[in-house]
Amino acid sequence: MCFGRKAYWGSLELHIHPDASAVVRALSPDEPVILNRPQAAARAARFFVEKFPGKSLYAVKANPSPDLLAALWDAGVTHYDVASIAEVRLVRAALPEATLCFMHPVKPAGAIAEAYAVHGVRTFSLDSQEELEKIVKATNGAEDLSLCVRLRVSSEYSELSLAAKFGIDLADAAPLLQATRQVADCLGICFHVGSQAMTPFAYVQALERVRAAIVDAAVTVDIVDVGGGFPSIYPGMEPPPLEDYFGAIHRAAESLPVSYSSELWCEPGRALCAEYNSLVVKVERRRGKELYINDGAYGALFDAAHVGWRFPVKLLRDGAAEDLDGFSFFGPTCDDMDFMEGPFEIPADVKAGDYLEIGMLGAYGAAMRTAFNGFGQGAVVEVSDEPMASQYRGDRRDPRVSDNVVSLR
Numbered sequence: 001m002c003f004g005r006k007a008y009w010g011s012l013e014l015h016i017h018p019d020a021s022a023v024v025r026a027l028s029p030d031e032p033v034i035l036n037r038p039q040a041a042a043r044a045a046r047f048f049v050e051k052f053p054g055k056s057l058y059a060v061k062a063n064p065s066p067d068l069l070a071a072l073w074d075a076g077v078t079h080y081d082v083a084s085i086a087e088v089r090l091v092r093a094a095l096p097e098a099t100l101c102f103m104h105p106v107k108p109a110g111a112i113a114e115a116y117a118v119h120g121v122r123t124f125s126l127d128s129q130e131e132l133e134k135i136v137k138a139t140n141g142a143e144d145l146s147l148c149v150r151l152r153v154s155s156e157y158s159e160l161s162l163a164a165k166f167g168i169d170l171a172d173a174a175p176l177l178q179a180t181r182q183v184a185d186c187l188g189i190c191f192h193v194g195s196q197a198m199t200p201f202a203y204v205q206a207l208e209r210v211r212a213a214i215v216d217a218a219v220t221v222d223i224v225d226v227g228g229g230f231p232s233i234y235p236g237m238e239p240p241p242l243e244d245y246f247g248a249i250h251r252a253a254e255s256l257p258v259s260y261s262s263e264l265w266c267e268p269g270r271a272l273c274a275e276y277n278s279l280v281v282k283v284e285r286r287r288g289k290e291l292y293i294n295d296g297a298y299g300a301l302f303d304a305a306h307v308g309w310r311f312p313v314k315l316l317r318d319g320a321a322e323d324l325d326g327f328s329f330f331g332p333t334c335d336d337m338d339f340m341e342g343p344f345e346i347p348a349d350v351k352a353g354d355y356l357e358i359g360m361l362g363a364y365g366a367a368m369r370t371a372f373n374g375f376g377q378g379a380v381v382e383v384s385d386e387p388m389a390s391q392y393r394g395d396r397r398d399p400r401v402s403d404n405v406v407s408l409r
């Protein structure tokens with residue numbers, strides 16, 4: 001169905017390994033190895049497709065791997081939130097039939113024109129009068145546009161803020177909504193509560209702001225798009241079940257003054273792909289509680305370095321010590337900033353030559369690798385075991401306990 005899958009098989013070793021330990025036994029890799037779990041991504045996709053009370057757009061920037069795109073498409077995700085012309089081209093090549101929505105509120109005119117004329121994009125977001133004019137001009141006054149006005153909302157319940165850069169303030173929204181209504185076939189309102197939103201209330205509060213914007217502007221709204229921010233599970237961050245988010249969003253959206261045929265959308269990035277990847281790294285040296293490993297801030301561990309994100313870690317060796325200790329990581333480059341403080345909980349006797357599996361790196365991890373200092377060229381393999389934590393397995397402990405419940409199996 002998707003030729004993207006075939007086109008990219010070349011980069012992926014065809015053999016499916018049972019788990020990370022088997023990968024280490026088979027390859028004894030000196031370079032970091034990315035592990036793909038397409039079955040975990042497909043399970044997340046089916047969950048959103050079946051349970052979100054509206055349409056789910058995958059936010060491609062979280063992980064643009066064509067193999068992942070194919071897995072999501074096969075699991076029923078038909079709409080994709082793209083943020084650059086490169087992402088438009090990439091998704092169009094991988095998934096010729098997908099619906100693409102260009103949801104970056106500040107776009108080059110050329111990107112809008114190409115997206116509209118060449119790639120069939122009809123949905124765009126904006127947060128200013130200038131962008132509205134740019135879209136109208138770049139599409140030659142097209143009359144088949146769905147235009148979503150991005151509203152600024154609070155990021156106070158999220159681990160990573162997206163409040164500063166985009167979104168029009170509620171106080172200024174009415175004229176923009178009215179002007180957009182004039183030229184749009186479908187008018188939408190969208191927002192982003194910030195990534196890894198730790199409570200459904202973040203969306204309820206944002207939807208209250210949507211209500212105020214609609215009432216102020218007195219316009220008919222056809223699309224309410226609650227954006228991304230749906231959380232995944234990391235050490236020390238155990239969010240409520242996603243059903244709670246969907247229920248709260250459904251109730252809040254039902255009571256909005258929107259047209260009877262209006263649509264509810266969401267744009268999950270992290271929640272659809274966090275479980276898709278883990279990473280096998282080698283310990284090159286141990287210095288006290290610091291491990292020198294062969295991936296880091298310029299590899300898949302950007303968030304671990306720059307925002308102190310903690311990831312679950314497993315030591316891939318039989319007979320490791322029972323007791324765990326907290327370790328920090330140094331990456332492979334010569335740069336002091338290539339440091340991940342953690343603490344990462346690892347058996348206390350970890351030593352040089354050991355391999356580690358670092359979990360939950362599918363979102364903003366595997367996609368962030370650079371070739372800085374000559375690193376970042378490692379292999380990609382597929383494994384069939386469970387991710388280290390899952391929102392979708394149906395066997396979670398009381399999810400409201402917010403301590404470190406990501407166990408080392």
Ligand SMILES: *Cc1c(COP(=O)(O)O)cnc(C)c1O
Pocket residue numbers: 059061062081103104192194195196227228229230267268269270271363
């Ligand atoms: C990044 C982004 C998303 C995805 O956010 P997650 O927190 O990964 O779910 C969705 N929509 C827009 C507009 C974004 O910029």
